[in-house]
Amino acid sequence: MQEQNIQASRDVKFLNCEEIRGAGADLTTQELLDATDAAWRDIRSGKSFGGKSVLSLPEEAFWEVESVAPFKSQFKNERLGWKLSCLYSVNDQFGGVKIIGANAFNRNLGFPRSTSTVLLLEKRTLRLVTVMEGTAMSARRTGTYATTVLDMFTNPRDKLSVFLFGSGPIARSVIECLDFRFADRIEEIVVRGRSREGLEALMADIAGCTTIPVIPASDTTRLPFCRFVITATNARTPLFDDCALHRRAISLHLGGDEVPETYLQRALRSGLVVCDDVATVSRRNSQSIALHFSRRGLSLEQVGPLIGVAELSSSGDLHVEQEGPTCVTCVGLPMLDLYVAQATYKKYRAYNDHMLATRT
Structure with a gap:
C-alpha cells in the first residue's frame, strides 16, 4: 500500500486541455451538472468542505512599469483583478487544490484573463494523483451557478427571459447550462x-x-423585461440602475462590484439576499454585497446572519419565491472545482483503462 502510493506520486501526470479532450474526457453538459449537483448535496450534508485564500495585488504597482503604463486607459471601466488565489477542499475520496493567477491585462498578451491549475489528491494519504489544466473547467463550473439559482428561486411553471452581462468563458458556460x-x-x-x-x-x-x-x-433596453439577471464581468462600477430592473428580479452576481447600492438596500429591506457562502464572500470583500457592509465599517460575516442573509451552502430550504428582489452573490466554492476535476479524472482513467484492455 505504502509503496503503491509512493509510486503513484512519482508518476504524476500533467493533463492539459489537449490530452483531456483527446481522451474524450471533457465533461458533457449533463456530466458537468451531475458533478456540481452532487457537490451541492455533499456541501449541504457536511460531507465536502474547504476554504479559499486570495492575495490581491495593488493595481498601482502594475501600472508603474513603464512598458505597460500606456495601456492604462484601456482599463478605465474594468478592474485588473490582479490576484493569486488558492482554493482547497476535500470529499470522501479526494482532496483538491486549485491555484489561480489572474490579471485582465493578460488578454493584451494573448492569454486568458485567469489561468487555473488543479491538483487532485487521494483523500487518505493526501498524496498527489494528477495535475490538471483547470482554466476551462473553472469557467464551466462557475456557469453552473445559473442553473442552481434558477432552480431554487423560481416556480417550475414560470417562463422568463434572462439578461446576461459578460461575454467571456463564464458567460459561455452560463448559456450552455441554462440551454x-x-x-x-x-x-x-x-x-x-x-x-x-x-x-x-x-x-x-x-x-x-x-x-x-x-x-x-x-444597451439595457431589454433589462426591465428580464426576470433573471446575471453579471459576470470585471466592471469597476455598477452595470445597471435599480429602477431599470424587473420588480421581482432574481440577480446572480459572479464578478466584482457590479451592483448599485440602491438595489442592495431594496433587496435587504424587502427581498432576499443570498451568498453561496457568507463567510467566504465577506472575507473576499470584492463583491458589492460585502463592500456594502465593509464601507460602513461593518462585516457581512457578522451582520449578515443577524439580518437574514441566507446561504446556498446551508442545509435549510431556500426554494422560495419573493415578492421583492432576490439578490444572489457567489464567490465560487472550491468543492465545486473538486467534483468537476474528480469527474474529469475518472472519465480520463476510464478511457485509458479501456485502451489498455483493447491492447491486451
Missing part, C-alpha cells in the same frame, strides 16, 4: 458584453448550438 436544463422555460437570453469584439466572438462561438434564442445587446 441544457431550462430550454423549455427561458424565452430568450439577452447578452451585453464589455466590448463589441468580445460579444461578436461569443455569438460566433454559440451559433447553432442553442435552443434558446440568444440576443446580442448594445
Whole structure:
C-alpha cells in the first residue's frame, strides 16, 4: 500500500486541455451538472468542505512599469483583478487544490484573463494523483451557478427571459447550462458584453448550438423585461440602475462590484439576499454585497446572519419565491472545482483503462 502510493506520486501526470479532450474526457453538459449537483448535496450534508485564500495585488504597482503604463486607459471601466488565489477542499475520496493567477491585462498578451491549475489528491494519504489544466473547467463550473439559482428561486411553471452581462468563458458556460436544463422555460437570453469584439466572438462561438434564442445587446433596453439577471464581468462600477430592473428580479452576481447600492438596500429591506457562502464572500470583500457592509465599517460575516442573509451552502430550504428582489452573490466554492476535476479524472482513467484492455 505504502509503496503503491509512493509510486503513484512519482508518476504524476500533467493533463492539459489537449490530452483531456483527446481522451474524450471533457465533461458533457449533463456530466458537468451531475458533478456540481452532487457537490451541492455533499456541501449541504457536511460531507465536502474547504476554504479559499486570495492575495490581491495593488493595481498601482502594475501600472508603474513603464512598458505597460500606456495601456492604462484601456482599463478605465474594468478592474485588473490582479490576484493569486488558492482554493482547497476535500470529499470522501479526494482532496483538491486549485491555484489561480489572474490579471485582465493578460488578454493584451494573448492569454486568458485567469489561468487555473488543479491538483487532485487521494483523500487518505493526501498524496498527489494528477495535475490538471483547470482554466476551462473553472469557467464551466462557475456557469453552473445559473442553473442552481434558477432552480431554487423560481416556480417550475414560470417562463422568463434572462439578461446576461459578460461575454467571456463564464458567460459561455452560463448559456450552455441554462440551454441544457431550462430550454423549455427561458424565452430568450439577452447578452451585453464589455466590448463589441468580445460579444461578436461569443455569438460566433454559440451559433447553432442553442435552443434558446440568444440576443446580442448594445444597451439595457431589454433589462426591465428580464426576470433573471446575471453579471459576470470585471466592471469597476455598477452595470445597471435599480429602477431599470424587473420588480421581482432574481440577480446572480459572479464578478466584482457590479451592483448599485440602491438595489442592495431594496433587496435587504424587502427581498432576499443570498451568498453561496457568507463567510467566504465577506472575507473576499470584492463583491458589492460585502463592500456594502465593509464601507460602513461593518462585516457581512457578522451582520449578515443577524439580518437574514441566507446561504446556498446551508442545509435549510431556500426554494422560495419573493415578492421583492432576490439578490444572489457567489464567490465560487472550491468543492465545486473538486467534483468537476474528480469527474474529469475518472472519465480520463476510464478511457485509458479501456485502451489498455483493447491492447491486451
